[in-house]
Amino acid sequence: KFAMVAPDVQIDDGKGTILISSEEGETEANNHRKLSDFGIRNGTRLQADDFLQDYTLLINVLHSEDLEKDVEFEVVGDTPERIGPKPSEPTAKNISNGSDDGAQPSTSTGNQL
Secondary structure (H helix, E strand, O other): OOOOOOEEEEEOOOOOOEEEOOOOOOOHHHOOOOHHHHOOOOOOEEEEEEOOOOEEEEEEOOOOOOOOOOOOOOOOOOOOOOOOOOOOOOOOOOOOOOOOOOOOOOOOOOOOO
């Protein structure tokens, strides 16, 4: 749903319980477990981090009895217009004297202190 490439998901409870790891094989034993097996209930927060795409999501788990037939979950809330890698930063200007105001280094040959 969130187009994550290499997600790490943990319970946001300060204990660091990892549910999904981007490291191959690290959390395979969790694949068939239910969220309730980890103590995740209505109101639990999860943190999902995709370091390859440099973004993190905080997920609030809310229980609902009103889902349509055959729908296991629903994503509700503010979502970014575009999910994926951030655009690259613009390249820095070539600055020779620490300023970009066009001033040139002094060439004075006067007395120095």
